[in-house]
Amino acid sequence: MKYALTLFVALTANWLLWSGHFDNPFLIGLGIASCVICLWLSSRMNIVDEEGAPAHxxxxxxxxxxxxxxxxxxxxxxxxxxxxxxxxxxxxxxxxxxxxxxxxxxxxxxxxxxxxxxxxxxxxxxxxxxxxxxxxxxxxxxxxxxxxxxxxxxxxxxxxDDAVDECDDEPIVSDSNTSGQGAS
Structure with missing residues (x-):
């Protein structure tokens, strides 16, 4: 439920900011309705999770x-x-x-x-x-x-994430390039 609410708030905020319609109740209602439909479709597709809406x-x-x-x-x-x-x-x-x-x-x-x-x-x-x-x-x-x-x-x-103390310190690095020049 937390992820669905987060996704709905994010969709609604994006719609309001990008549309610029703050004074027309009809258009705001259509925007909210489109956000509800998007949330419903996302829920039916089972993609409302921590990746799709990282509320955490x-x-x-x-x-x-x-x-x-x-x-x-x-x-x-x-x-x-x-x-x-x-x-x-x-x-x-x-x-x-x-x-x-x-x-x-x-x-x-x-x-x-x-x-x-x-x-x-x-x-x-x-x-x-x-x-x-x-x-x-x-x-x-x-x-x-x-x-x-x-x-x-x-x-x-x-x-x-409390389990994450710090980043890995020793990654494996391998450079490859397409132009014959190495990164310097």
Whole structure:
């Protein structure tokens, strides 16, 4: 029930924010009705659970992680624009295997999605504790690339799971690239 309520509140808040209709009761009623229908369909498909509506994370991701991620997205946008608008276009496209030190599957998914949200990088595959990342111009090593982001996701995990004390310290790192250049 907690997950259904969380999903309903999230759907309704998103609808209200994205629609911009705060003064028309008829449209607000249709929006709430569409959220109820979406919740009903999701419940019938048995996808209302801790992955679909992670209520157990609380508000910590929204208050602490989301603003930091938004700042990183803006900085990466500027960096990608600088690369694209440069006369030389200093592209160093490559694939790099990045360690995901998070303990839970949800933590690793948040980590991989955060990498994909950051412009210039795409998480291609999440397998075990490794995320294969394609980068437009990856100049740092896999550890440098994910230290702060990985630690922040681990802090989110620690906030809801008492069994998670800290991130794994010794992941297996293997770099591969498509352009013949290693990450430096």
């Amino acid at each position: 994370l609380g508000v910590r991701p929204f208050l602490m992680y989301a603003p930091w991620l938004a700042k990183e997205i803006v900085l990466s946008n500027i960096n990608v624009a600088r690369i694209i608008l440069s006369r030389e276009m200093p592209l160093r496209r490559n694939l790099i295997s990045v360690p995901a030190r998070q303990k839970s599957e949800l933590g690793r998914v948040i980590f991989a999605n955060s990498i994909t949200l950051t412009p210039g990088t795409v998480s291609v595959r999440l397998e075990g504790n490794q995320v294969l990342v394609h980068g437009l111009s990856l100049s740092e090593s896999s550890d440098e690339m994910t230290d702060e982001m990985g630690e922040r996701v681990c802090r989110i995990e620690r906030g809801y």
